[in-house]
Amino acid sequence: xxxxxxxxxxxxxxxxxxxxxxxxWSVTPSLHTPLMSVTNAISSVIIVGAIIAALSGTxxxxxxxxxxxxxxxxxxxxxxxxxxxxxxxxxxxxxxKKKNK
Amino acid sequence: xTANLSAIxxxxxxxxxxxxxxxxxxxxxxxxxxxxxxxxxxxxxxxTFLTVGSFNLGFVYILIFLLIGGSIGAFIAFRIPMTAMxxxxxxxxxxxxxxAVFVAIAAFLKPEAFNLGQVGNIKLASLIEMSxxxxxxxxxxxxxxxxxxxxxxxxxxxxxxxxxQHILNLIIGIxxxxxxxFLCKSQLSNYFWILILTSFILxxxxxxxxxxxxxxxxxxxxxxxxxxxxxxxxxTLENSALIxxxxxxxxxxxxxxxxxxxGMNRSFFNVILGGWGAxxxxxxxxxxxxxxxxxxxxxxxAFLMKNASSVIIVPGYGMAVxxxxxxxxxxxDALKKNGVKVSYAIHPVAGRMPGHMNxxxxxxxxxxxxxxxxxxxxxxxxNCDVAYVIGANDVTNPVAKTDPQSPIYxxxxxxxxxxxxxxxxxxxxxxxYAGIDNDLFYRDNTLMLFADAKKMTEDIIxxx
Numbered sequence: 001x002x003x004x005x006x007x008x009x010x011x012x013x014x015x016x017x018x019x020x021x022x023x024x025w026s027v028t029p030s031l032h033t034p035l036m037s038v039t040n041a042i043s044s045v046i047i048v049g050a051i052i053a054a055l056s057g058t059x060x061x062x063x064x065x066x067x068x069x070x071x072x073x074x075x076x077x078x079x080x081x082x083x084x085x086x087x088x089x090x091x092x093x094x095x096x097k098k099k100n101k
Numbered sequence: 102x103t104a105n106l107s108a109i110x111x112x113x114x115x116x117x118x119x120x121x122x123x124x125x126x127x128x129x130x131x132x133x134x135x136x137x138x139x140x141x142x143x144x145x146x147x148x149t150f151l152t153v154g155s156f157n158l159g160f161v162y163i164l165i166f167l168l169i170g171g172s173i174g175a176f177i178a179f180r181i182p183m184t185a186m187x188x189x190x191x192x193x194x195x196x197x198x199x200x201a202v203f204v205a206i207a208a209f210l211k212p213e214a215f216n217l218g219q220v221g222n223i224k225l226a227s228l229i230e231m232s233x234x235x236x237x238x239x240x241x242x243x244x245x246x247x248x249x250x251x252x253x254x255x256x257x258x259x260x261x262x263x264x265x266q267h268i269l270n271l272i273i274g275i276x277x278x279x280x281x282x283f284l285c286k287s288q289l290s291n292y293f294w295i296l297i298l299t300s301f302i303l304x305x306x307x308x309x310x311x312x313x314x315x316x317x318x319x320x321x322x323x324x325x326x327x328x329x330x331x332x333x334x335x336x337t338l339e340n341s342a343l344i345x346x347x348x349x350x351x352x353x354x355x356x357x358x359x360x361x362x363x364g365m366n367r368s369f370f371n372v373i374l375g376g377w378g379a380x381x382x383x384x385x386x387x388x389x390x391x392x393x394x395x396x397x398x399x400x401x402x403a404f405l406m407k408n409a410s411s412v413i414i415v416p417g418y419g420m421a422v423x424x425x426x427x428x429x430x431x432x433x434d435a436l437k438k439n440g441v442k443v444s445y446a447i448h449p450v451a452g453r454m455p456g457h458m459n460x461x462x463x464x465x466x467x468x469x470x471x472x473x474x475x476x477x478x479x480x481x482x483x484n485c486d487v488a489y490v491i492g493a494n495d496v497t498n499p500v501a502k503t504d505p506q507s508p509i510y511x512x513x514x515x516x517x518x519x520x521x522x523x524x525x526x527x528x529x530x531x532x533x534y535a536g537i538d539n540d541l542f543y544r545d546n547t548l549m550l551f552a553d554a555k556k557m558t559e560d561i562i563x564x565x
Contacts, residue, residue, distance in 0.1 A: 016344065
């Protein structure tokens with residue numbers, strides 16, 4: 001009997017939860033704010049779905065209702081991607097060590 | 102690009118996201134980690150373009166919308182003051198949630214674009230997955246909007262509670278499941294719209310009873326939700342990058358919520374079901390007898406600190422409100438010139454989001470190796486001459502260790518009272534968020550400095 005591909009995706013999902021669990025516990029508490037902003041940025045990888053939605057159909061019918069939702073989602077996700085990574089970068093630049101030691 | 106090849110690239114970008122979080126284990130590797138994250142995102146986007154492959158007119162529009170969104174995001178990222186970071190993160194969560202809803206709607210309206218079947222005949226598993234993505238996304242959106250409004254001060258930070266609130270939420274929660282069931286059975290789009298609407302309402306109702314100082318938990322929780330929403334969409338799209346990311350973000354937010362709850366010694370449900378202010382009101386204002394308080398001025402404070410050999414600074418949300426972090430750093434520089442050893446003690450729930458104080462101190466150029474967490478520094482208070490409490494309150498209250506009747510009993514607190522003298526900067530004797538009097542105010546070794554945190558710190562600098 002063949003295994004449903006869903007089971008493979010579920011495996012990836014559950015293993016990733018474990019990976020996330022151990023990786024996040026190793027994050028130093030002083031970097032918890034950058035952790036939130038960077039997780040926020042990477043969760044915007046949902047833009048993948050938005051792009052597929054926006055590109056569906058033909059050129060003549062590019063502004064069908066489902067495409068429009070795709071375009072809107074692209075804007076939202078893009079705000080997050082650029083905003084999230086840049087603000088994380090800005091924060092991380094500020095974490096410096098003591099100089100004269 | 103074949104589906105198999107692109108799946109491998111999505112896996113790579115998922116791994117790069119794991120490395121991005123891994124980088125945050127120390128400040129040295131963190132910047133590199135962020136680049137991994139950017140690389141992962143770039144791969145995911147480019148691969149998606151190549152996979153879809155139809156470079157129709159839509160492609161141009163996508164680039165335009167990407168640029169519009171990107172420049173808005175970049176503008177915000179550069180302009181936002183560090184003290185507004187909690188609001189920013191809450192706002193960003195709401196966008197992820199809404200994007201998840203939109204993608205789910207698009208998939209529902211045009212399932213053939215995603216290989217999910219046809220309208221009215223969407224594969225059952227996909228329908229369940231997209232319903233979950235849409236519902237969790239909608240809850241994340243409206244919940245984050247409320248959190249944003251509360252943090253921004255547009256909406257009062259006080260908990261909004263009414264009778265039967267929790268039962269109402271429970272009914273709405275159950276009805277969401279029922280709606281998913283009917284949606285799967287009938288494939289009627291009306292159920293889908295009602296499902297989304299109901300989830301919006303639930304997100305709104307879930308966050309309004311939660312008070313301002315519980316925001317660290319709420320933001321972490323919404324962070325987690327945005328991850329689960331992304332994972333739900335990831336299952337729908339059969340995309341491993343999204344599934345991995347969703348799981349990472351989901352567990353990250355859950356862990357942060359746990360850490361925050363532990364920092365307050367409260368259970369997650371206790372926080373979610375409503376603030377302290379709402380439940381423990383009567384014990385507060387009734388017993389307001391006048392106890393003796395020693396108060397001092399900037400001159401006294403400067404004298405005490407100048408002659409100390411070690412000083413521990415305890416910052417809290419009040420420092421963020423007063424924007425006092427830069428003045429504080431200047432004060433510490435002046436003290437160091439006098440040969441005083443200075444370190445900073447940070448309570449896990451100081452501020453309005455995890456790590457809030459650390460970012461503000463980093464912004465003021467405080468080296469991170471002078472900043473310590475609760476358990477690293479708590480024993481040092483006994484050997485320190487002066488503790489300078491600026492904008493923190495409940496997290497220093499010794500009552501948490503002594504009075505089992507107190508609502509904050511058992512909460513881990515900084516042992517500030519053990520230092521030889523305590524300088525407590527505060528505008529008045531009013532109780533903190535928990536609504537209880539701080540025993541520390543009336544101790545013999547405490548000197549109250551009644552002033553705005555920033556102004557007092559600046560005055561102390563003048564006197565040093």
